[in-house]
Amino acid sequence: MDDDVTLHGPASWEGSPRRYGPVARVAVLSDIHANIPAFEAVLAEPDVAAADLVVLNGDLTWGPQPQETYELIAALGDRALCVRGNCDRYAAEIGTGVRVADTPRQQWIADRHSPEALGFLTRVPFGVVVEIDGLGPVHFCHGSPRSDHELVTPATPSERFARLSAAIDARVLVTGHSHLQFDRTVAGLRSVNPGSVGQPYHSGGPGTAHWALLGPDVRLRTTRYEVSDAVARAHRAADPDAERYVAALLTPPAPQEIVEEAESLVFVN
Template sequence: MTEADVELHGPARGEGPPRRYGPVAGVAVLSDVHANIPAFEAVLAEPDVAAADLVVICGDLTWGPEPQETYERIVALGERALCLRGNADRYAAQIGTAARVADTPRQSWIVARHSPEAITFLDRLPFGLVVEIEGLGPVHFCHGSPRSDHELVTPGTPSERFAELSAAIDARVLVTGHSHLQFDRTVAGLRSVNPGSVGLPYHTGEPGTAYWALLGPGVRLRTTRYDVGDAVARAHRAGDPEVDRYAGTLTNAPDPERIVAEAEELIFVN
């Protein structure tokens, strides 16, 4: 599938160019929390996250068992937290504002677990932002790619496609989420970083591992241990209609090599 074959989901109408922040010394980067509260709280409790000037969350805050609780913890971070729109956030906001109709029982269930304030928050999330970070310069953050929130960037993304998707950015470092894969590579003359997923990672490590990154003055890929049993139990108590699939991903994550192969074949995935 190519860009010509799909509807791109870039900045909202009237959003304008990415807002710029900084300079700052350090940024903690989290992505794809997917409403996994035990994982999210464990990462937020990390001293380096608490000490960071900013906490950038690269989308997909929601689409998991405890979205309202996730929203409340983000609000509690105050102005330090800069959140971006992921494809899951877009879906939840569209259904929650009646711009689209839920296709499955789980979609309806997830959206119903948001307060009106949380839906409004998701609906107003920006598509991208740029932070000037000491040692790295301007860093561009988004969820999928700089041209769509559902385009996958992986460790296997060819340089030609990467050059195309990053052509319009004014930065030497591009930080994306969406693929749930943690990596740091140089491609097409830019540094491509994904902090990995906090709440639903694809990895070969031990279950109960949350992935994130610390930026400034370099790039440090980090992991944090959390109680995966608690996360599964909370999903059961919440009544998640797809709790078995959710728990299976947490306890037996997909192999990254398979995910890269599938992602590079599909390119765009909601």
């Protein structure tokens, strides 16, 4: 790790990750990026509706419909465990005046959160641990256990993975951030990414949300949704970055491109 990299780990008010469980089934939804049609489609899946907990693994509201995304999360009540992503951190900091927006879109997104939604984002923890039947303790974080903007991919070398996971007490590490769905064993731990609900990087057709079901094993899942609805909502919302957002929905970059770029950069906001 470069000495000049600023790590974005637990906030000053946080201690060790809060622990939950044991439970039988956990649905993991990551990187929703305020894509309401994709989010609603996954929430409607029977296995998600029946899960004991729904872990929302970061980058929740950063996209065309942030307030609506917050309201769907709030409606899940105590079943939802949220983890803070780098974009959630940005939205909270900009929305509360702690940070100055670098682009018009950053300010636009922050402005579309109600005071309640911004308050929610400021309280989302960096990570959680859930005891899941068949898997044992599972550590959830957005980037890595040491920073919300560190990328973990299917090609992360065992040496770096061992360093980034050294402090956790778990048998399985679930991350997001890379928008890549995978399940591998490395450096003695199981490394899982459910992929992205709202903006997955994959080789399949558009209109596919990625997620995972945990317990008693790991099942990587996909759900079809109406991508034209997501495109129309981005334009109706007057998202300043609508064209780039839509392009990523309709023609996502190839996973291998993302892996190569991510492993060359390691830390990406």
